[in-house]
Amino acid sequence: MTIKAVVFDVGECLVDETREYGTWADWLGVPRQTFAAQFGAIIAEGRDYRETFQVFRPGLDLYEEREKRAEAGRPEWFGEADLYPDVRRTFLRLRAEGLWLAVAGNQTVRAGGILRELFTGDVDMIGTSDDWGASKPDPEFFRRVAEAAPFAPREILHVGDRLDNDVFPALAAGMRTALIRRGPWGWIQQHDPAADWSTFRIDSLAELPEVIAAFNAAEH
Template sequence: MTITAVVFDVGECLVDETREYGTWADWLGVPRHTFVAQFGAVIAQGRDYRETFQVFRPGFDLYEERERRLAAGQPETFGEEDLYPDVRPALADLRAAGLWLAIAGNQTVRAGTILRSLFTGDVDLIGTSDDWGAAKPDLAFFERVAEAVPAEPGQILYVGDRLDNDVLPAAKAGMRTALIRRGPWGWIHQHDPAAEQATVRIDSLTELPELIAEFNAAAN
């Protein structure tokens, strides 16, 4: 079965979250390098990244703090300057190759609005966990992806930086997967034996057009 559609995760796949997490360290009033070190430790232990906030402020509620930041004029945000440099070229090449493209990740409604402003005309669909009422790694999220994409699950390549949230649940839903090595999860998860379950492993999104073409040629 050939790949006809590519669906991208957001954080550390399309968007470099360095600045975003830096602003969270500032909001918590802790040095950025201290926050990042604790963040990496939590991920390496296989824990939920949100536990990082609890270390510095027990009882921290991410939803409430997002609202407080918004009220204070310091909302979570990202823009063109936060996109990884390979994003635009990769999307253009994949589109030229005739592939159906989408962006789908665990994001807020506000983030979805930003994504739609950044990628108008570049992809066929943008969906978020808040839009769908289902969040990764729940199978329901990937079922929503499969419902929205005009292809069979086996024809969909889901691209992400995490094994737990992206590769393994997408594969369970019957999709092909690409694990990209960047961001905290990408570098930590590369050594996990489960990484071998990814259909392809990449260091740049610009590798995808050729890899998909090779995969499809072999499938035919």
């Protein structure tokens, strides 16, 4: 089967989260470099990134802390300037080639609203974990993606930066996968032998039109 749909993860796939994690360090009163170092160490150990917050503030409830930030006028936020520079042109090229596009990630209701402001009209579907009540790597999340796409799972390419949250569950759902090497997970997990399980390994979204075209030509 050829690839007819491309579904993009959000953080470190479309959105550079460097600035946002920096604002969390500021909120917690921790030097940004220290926060980043602890963040990377926890990822390298295969632990949940949210444990980073517990190191600096034991017992912190991340959901409640997000609300406190919003009430203080310092909500989590991202915008056009936080998009990786290859995002817009890749979307345009893939759309021009007739591919169905979607954005789906573990995001809050607030983040979902921002995504719709940024991408409505550019993609065919935007879905978040808060919309669906299921977070990656839960199979339910990928079932919802498959239900939304008007194609068979094997015709869907899921693009993300993580093995645990993107590649493994998308493969289990029967989808093709593209692992992008950028952001903390992309760089830390790049030497894991399981990275080769992905259909494609890329360093930029700009590579997708060519690799998809070559794959589809080989399938015919």
